Amino acid sequence: MGDVAPALKFERISKTFPDGTEALDGISFSVSMGEFVTIVGPSGCGKSTLLRIASGLLEPTSGRVEADRERIGYVFQDATLLDWRNVQNNVELLPQLHGFPKAERKRLASEAIELVGLQGFERHYPKSLSGGMKMRVSLARTLTLAPPLFLFDEPFAAVDEITRQRLNEETQALFQREGFAGLFITHSISEAVFMSTRVMVMSARPGRILSEHDVPFSYPRQADLRFDSKFGELCGEVSAALEGAHGSEDGHE
Amino acid sequence: MSEHEPGSEPVHGQVETDDEEDKAGKGAALWTYIAPLITFVLIIGIWYLISYGRMDAVRRRTALPAPHTVFEDGLLVWEDRKGLKPILEALLVTSRVALIGLGISIAIGVLLAVVMNTAKWAERSIFPYAVIIQVTPILALVPLIRNWYGFGISARVVVCVLIAIFPVITNTLFGLQSAKEGHHDLFTLHHANWLTRLWRLEMPGAMPAFLTGMRIAAGGCVIGAVVGDFFFRQGEIGLGRLIDNYQKDTRIPELFTATIVACLFGIAIFLIVGWISNRTLKHWHESARNYT
Numbered sequence: 072m073g074d075v076a077p078a079l080k081f082e083r084i085s086k087t088f089p090d091g092t093e094a095l096d097g098i099s100f101s102v103s104m105g106e107f108v109t110i111v112g113p114s115g116c117g118k119s120t121l122l123r124i125a126s127g128l129l130e131p132t133s134g135r136v137e138a139d140r141e142r143i144g145y146v147f148q149d150a151t152l153l154d155w156r157n158v159q160n161n162v163e164l165l166p167q168l169h170g171f172p173k174a175e176r177k178r179l180a181s182e183a184i185e186l187v188g189l190q191g192f193e194r195h196y197p198k199s200l201s202g203g204m205k206m207r208v209s210l211a212r213t214l215t216l217a218p219p220l221f222l223f224d225e226p227f228a229a230v231d232e233i234t235r236q237r238l239n240e241e242t243q244a245l246f247q248r249e250g251f252a253g254l255f256i257t258h259s260i261s262e263a264v265f266m267s268t269r270v271m272v273m274s275a276r277p278g279r280i281l282s283e284h285d286v287p288f289s290y291p292r293q294a295d296l297r298f299d300s301k302f303g304e305l306c307g308e309v310s311a312a313l314e315g316a317h318g319s320e321d322g323h324e
Numbered sequence: 325m326s327e328h329e330p331g332s333e334p335v336h337g338q339v340e341t342d343d344e345e346d347k348a349g350k351g352a353a354l355w356t357y358i359a360p361l362i363t364f365v366l367i368i369g370i371w372y373l374i375s376y377g378r379m380d381a382v383r384r385r386t387a388l389p390a391p392h393t394v395f396e397d398g399l400l401v402w403e404d405r406k407g408l409k410p411i412l413e414a415l416l417v418t419s420r421v422a423l424i425g426l427g428i429s430i431a432i433g434v435l436l437a438v439v440m441n442t443a444k445w446a447e448r449s450i451f452p453y454a455v456i457i458q459v460t461p462i463l464a465l466v467p468l469i470r471n472w473y474g475f476g477i478s479a480r481v482v483v484c485v486l487i488a489i490f491p492v493i494t495n496t497l498f499g500l501q502s503a504k505e506g507h508h509d510l511f512t513l514h515h516a517n518w519l520t521r522l523w524r525l526e527m528p529g530a531m532p533a534f535l536t537g538m539r540i541a542a543g544g545c546v547i548g549a550v551v552g553d554f555f556f557r558q559g560e561i562g563l564g565r566l567i568d569n570y571q572k573d574t575r576i577p578e579l580f581t582a583t584i585v586a587c588l589f590g591i592a593i594f595l596i597v598g599w600i601s602n603r604t605l606k607h608w609h610e611s612a613r614n615y616t
Binding site for chain 1: 504506507509510511512513514515516520524525528529531607608609
């Protein structure tokens with residue numbers, strides 16, 4: 072997709088923490104609008120660090136990042152809802168922080184709530200929601216700003232497998248509808264292949280990109296794609312690449 | 325005063341099945357009221373036993389009058405200088421001091437906590453002195469307070485504030501600092517400034533801890549108002565001085581009445597703050613259940 076200016080571009084990003092830990096080493100790639108890129112790698116390989124650098128929460132030690140950060144979408148591992156706000160008001164938070172007028176805020180929130188299928192739960196508080204529903208609220212909150220760049224930091228790691236698959240299906244539907252540039256981080260190979268246009272395999276610390284795998288399936292992707300033989304083949308390919316990703320230190324997956 | 329133990333009565337294990345849950349619920353609710361009532365009746369009974377069983381007529385007048393004597397001489401008499409009337413007038417004085425003290429403690433305490441929350445050096449420079457205020461026996465400060473503020477209402481309010489401000493500061497500060505890192509990241513990503521972060525994230529997140537601090541402070545203010553009044557033996561008569569006077573004049577039934585009124589006032593404040601707490605937190609915080 073070389074004809075579109077990338078929404079996110081890493082150029083030889085390296086990160087060494089003050090304690091000497093080398094987290095990333097020479098990462099270069101870019102994500103354009105309409106691309107959904109997933110990074111899989113052993114735990115502690117610096118995937119989250121890369122995402123924090125993309126968002127500007129963290130500065131790289133060397134290298135350059137170009138990213139559209141004005142209305143950035145960032146979905147955290149934890150739903151990070153505000154416990155004292157009900158669903159509606161949680162979803163309104165980001166437009167509120169950006170100074171949108173109240174009526175506009177309400178409209179955007181209602182749309183986003185509908186997109187993630189939570190109509191009827193507007194008055195509920197996080198305390199009474201399941202983990203999957205909280206994650207949906209978190210997604211809706213991010214959607215209100217229609218972010219051109221959408222970063223996901225292992226958002227579905229804590230929910231059960233069935234919920235996770237449903238959230239994967241919903242996320243790729245959202246991606247198809249909104250056409251944002253997505254960068255998704257996960258441990259799960261099938262999650263990566265199911266949603267992405269491209270899967271990148273990252274090595275153990277210091278994190279390097281070991282291989283790239285284009286995923287050819289068209290959108291919208293149906294749930295039973297997971298039983299397609301080509302899907303299984305791709306998963307095997309990524310899995311094999313991941314085998315090589317565990318360096319001398321054993322990543323206990 | 326044992327009438328108000330909040331709903332922790334041992335009523336479980338009577339009914340287990342689902343269809344009888346409703347009945348058990350009603351039983352539990354009933355027991356919440358009956359159990360403390362039984363305790364109350366027991367205490368009154370023991371009181372009578374000691375008053376009549378262990379004391380002669382003189383000691384019964386000067387040490388432990390029977391409950392009905394307290395009731396007749398203290399609660400039922402309504403004269404200018406006798407019975408319930410001066411006690412309620414004193415309560416008015418005391419409650420005014422306590423409430424003003426609580427208000428000031430909250431205002432200054434929250435302000436200090438916000439300042440301490442903005443920078444580590446601010447916290448380091450203020451916190452030791454907050455501790456010093458907390459650990460200094462209030463009695464040791466009374467002569468100074470008397471010199472500076474005289475005997476009026478302000479001296480008593482100062483005593484209240486000295487007692488109540490520490491729990492407000494520490495709890496509020498703890499609450500402000502308890503915002504999760506993910507939430508801070510979220511606010512950073514969306515360019516929130518200092519004030520927005522304080523107002524939309526840290527302050528609401530601090531509510532449970534703040535309310536806990538307020539509950540402790542409210543109790544402290546009631547004690548402070550009575551104690552302050554007791555120390556500064558001049559000016560308007562509050563409950564503390566009234567209790568002192570009754571003790572000197574051996575007006576024991578009224579002494580008991582004044583003490584009970586002071587207790588009831590403390591309980592009322594406790595319940596009101598608990599109610600506010602519960603209403604504020606009912607949707608989101610675990611602790612809200614404890615007050616229902």
